[in-house]
Amino acid sequence: xxxxxxxxxDGEILEDLEKAxxxxxxxxxxxxxxxxxxxxxxxxxxxxxxxxxxEEAKKCEDFDCIPKLLRS
Numbered sequence: 001x002x003x004x005x006x007x008x009x010d011g012e013i014l015e016d017l018e019k020a021x022x023x024x025x026x027x028x029x030x031x032x033x034x035x036x037x038x039x040x041x042x043x044x045x046x047x048x049x050x051x052x053x054x055e056e057a058k059k060c061e062d063f064d065c066i067p068k069l070l071r072s
Contacts (some may be wrong), residue, residue: 001071002017002070002071003020003021004069004070004071021054023052023056025069028041028064
């Protein structure tokens with residue numbers, strides 16, 4: 001499974017879901033500030049800073065990727 005992590009001159013930038021997993025790609029995440037520099041997990045209320053998104057998501061047992069980002 002791949003995830004779209006952005007767009008470049010050649011189209012979508014895809015990465016393996018397990019490598020790119022980050023809180024800001026989860027349906028349970030609510031971002032704040034410019035470019036979601038910080039946010040909160042809707043499930044447990046934990047406040048997060050953007051540098052923590054990847055580490056937290058990889059530990060999370062309830063990660064639910066935003067469906068429109070997934071590619072087969």
